[in-house]
Amino acid sequence: MPVIVNGVELNDADLERELPLHADARNPMRHAITALVLRRVLLDEAARQGLDAADEETAIGALLAAQAPAPQADEAACRRFYQMHPQRFMVGELVEADHILFQVTPDVNLDMLRGHANVVLAELLEDPSRFAEVAREQSNCPSAAVGGSLGQLGRGDTVPEFERAVFALPSGGLLPQLLQTRHGLHIVRVTRHIEGKMLPFEHVEQQIAMALSSMSRDTAWRQYTKLLVGRADVQGIDLEDAEPERVFGGSA
Incomplete structure (x- = not known):
């Protein structure tokens, strides 16, 4: 059964290029198709909003930055994470x-x-x-x-x-x-x-901030992508468990 997104059928050439990026997945074919569907949905939305870009990644990045911004982790959030997960910062x-x-x-x-x-x-x-x-x-x-x-x-x-x-x-x-x-x-x-002993908070604050910001960003992207998929006309695949990071070949 063909996979059709907003009236456009996914083609074999795109699938052949995408499939190797998901070779380590439990179901490489499903992951590759999911990535292509999510990518198409995001590009369609970027075009609808008039976001012109030199390449597809830039267009998707601009869309996500504008529509799914994630707050940066502040010092208080970083300290809470540090205190709640001491084992992650133990050395020796x-x-x-x-x-x-x-x-x-x-x-x-x-x-x-x-x-x-x-x-x-x-x-x-x-x-x-x-x-x-x-x-x-x-x-x-x-x-x-x-x-x-x-x-x-x-x-x-x-x-x-x-x-x-x-x-x-x-x-x-x-x-x-x-x-x-x-x-x-x-x-x-x-x-x-x-x-062992815990590394001082000051030594790991930046590392924690980057990790928390990344988690916040992934959550925002996931929620936004799920919203777009719900609005799109997608036929031939159930995207109930779709992950937005797959849009970028497995890495966000």
Whole structure:
């Protein structure tokens, strides 16, 4: 079914140029078509308002600047963000962690694996001194060779779900339940937690202001684009979940 925007059908040449920009998306074709539709809607509105420009990006930029301006983050807003998200501005925080990995593979019976892992965890909660021995016997990670030791970890060194768990544990802490990540099921302990320190607000104020302003801008663009799409005659695709940043090939 062809996609038609305000009476104009999207052409194959435009789609071929747009598609590579969305190769990493879950559904590249849908993302590419969505981007072209949103772009067409914005260009039509820019033309309706008489916004002449040398190129399409400039025309869209002028339209969004005029019709969807976003307020700049002030110092008070930046301070609130800084105080509400202290972990984002910590430096020097480290943990020394060990784990036992029960890897989940396509042919594994997850219920049986979880049951076995829970038995091993219960035994270690009774006698944590056997952690290294059990890791050598049970873990599916190369770290098994060194008793499950992952060494020192900083923020960003592991997948987010693992990071949240280990950085929440105190020194000597053994997580009392299994941790599930994209890699499998883990028994986790932290042998040492080195506290970091927060960067002074003055060192990160500009960074915070840029991030908040970007979020505000994206929200304003999303709301405005949704309004324009609601007014447009779009056939052949449902744009209920359309994201305006896709107009610029995936980056606003």
